[in-house]
Amino acid sequence: MIRIILLVLSSLIYTQITAQDDNLFNVNTIPLELRIKSNAVVRSDYTHINVIDYDKFVFTNKRIITVLNKEGDYKIGAFQHYDDNIKIQDLEVRIYNSLGKEIKKIKKNEFKDVSAVPGGTLYSDSRVKYLEYTPINYPYTVLFETEVVYNSTAFIPSWRPIEGFYISTENAEYKISNSSDISVKVKTSNFKDYNIKRLSEYHFIAKNLKSIEPESFSPDFSTYAPFLKAALTKFEMEGVKGVNNNWVDFGLWMNNNLINGTQELPQNVKNTIKQLTATANTDMEKAKIVYEYMQNKTRYVSVQVGIGGWKPMDAEDVDKLAYGDCKALTNYTQALLKEVGVTSYYTIIYGDNKLLDIDKYFSATQG
Structure with a gap:
């Protein structure tokens, strides 16, 4: 009897959740x-980050967005970057017409x-999967769902409840679950002027x-x-373990x-640069x-592979x-x-x- 009741309750809860989603497609x-x-309009955007350890977290996102006109097409956000340390487990999109x-x-x-690299990069292991969709009519709604496992944890996905100009948000949620013994740092900005609640x-x-x-001449x-x-506070960047309690720790790391160990120069180069600057007074x-x-x-050529995305080539x-x-x-x-x-x-x-400043009050991989 108890089992039957539980099954009925589970069915009712699932039906209610499904009905709520269906309502958002209309x-x-x-x-x-x-x-x-x-x-x-972002109808619903749920982001969940589950921190497993200093070198692993799982990112899941379920996003429902209604595009009202052609100018809104680029707001869909149905893409996912990946490389050798970022593995896409699930990726799916469903498109709905104006009636849902x-x-x-x-x-x-x-x-x-x-x-996922610009011109000038010789090689990179960074790639991106993205939705290519030409709408038949406006408005339309997109359901985007993804699950990604990160084995490089220097960058924890951030959250913008309002994603940019000319896009509104009906529901957005961001949650970090931490099953590790690593501390997580969070900093919020400009929340007080908006309807945003901190549940925990x-x-x-x-x-x-x-x-x-x-507006003209407004700040960024x-x-x-x-x-x-x-x-x-402890992370891994492409196989290199890091410490990030504060900027001193981060800078030392x-x-x-x-x-x-990357700034040794050939002796002939040392001799040449000393000769060129011999008469300089300041x-x-x-x-x-x-x-x-x-x-x-020299000329600019980029090679972005693994830790090479942050560690410079030897001088x-x-x-x-x-x-x-x-x-x-x-x-x-510098050498x-x-x-x-x-x-x-x-x-x-x-x-x-x-022009953006590095946040001096929040140590993290920025820039």
Whole structure:
């Protein structure tokens, strides 16, 4: 009898959840205030991160988004990066018409699969699977579900309850479960001005967030929109174990594990750079000579494989091959500066057309 009751309750719960999802596929159930100045509406977005150990976490995401017009097509977000340390376990999309009727199903092996690197990169093991879909009519709704196992844990997925301009959010949820003995750090920004609740230390929920319209001369979106970032205090980056209690720990780890031992130069190069700077009177003059030497000798070529995405090539190899990426050329330049007695600092920055600061109050892999 008890078993029968449990089965009935389970059936009722499943039916209720299914009915709730079906309700979200119908465009007519979108609240009017979320349609205003919106090209798309996130009906539901559930993100769950299960931390297994310092070198493993499982990421799951179930996302329902309604695209209202052509401008909203790029808001779908149905893609997933992967490499040798990021394994996609599940990936599926279902498309629904405006009334909530399923019209298409796309399985994992039907996603487009391409290299996830820009021009100038010689080789990288980073790839991305993404949805390529041409809608027949607007509006339409997309259900995107994925499960991914990460064996490199330097980057914990962040959370933006409002994902950008002209997109509203009906329901969004972010949760971290930690079954390891590793501490998790979380920092939230700009939550107080929005309908976002903290249910527990690592569990947040947002409801009915209206879209934001860009304004002339306004600061960058990231400075005032709600944002959450997370990091492990112990992590693994492509096979290299790291410590991240604070910026001192993180800086020492980077210097000792990624930079140390990479700045040896051939003797002839040491002699050449000393001769070129022999008549320079100031460190600034020496730095200009070193920079011009590096520019004339090398070119930009990127190789992003494994820890090579963060660990620079040896300065000796850069000199021999006459190429390197941003970190390799930086490291090579620092080695040259050191040889002529000029103090410099290997520094991580954001390389983009937007001016963004590294958060000095939250140590993590940034930039």
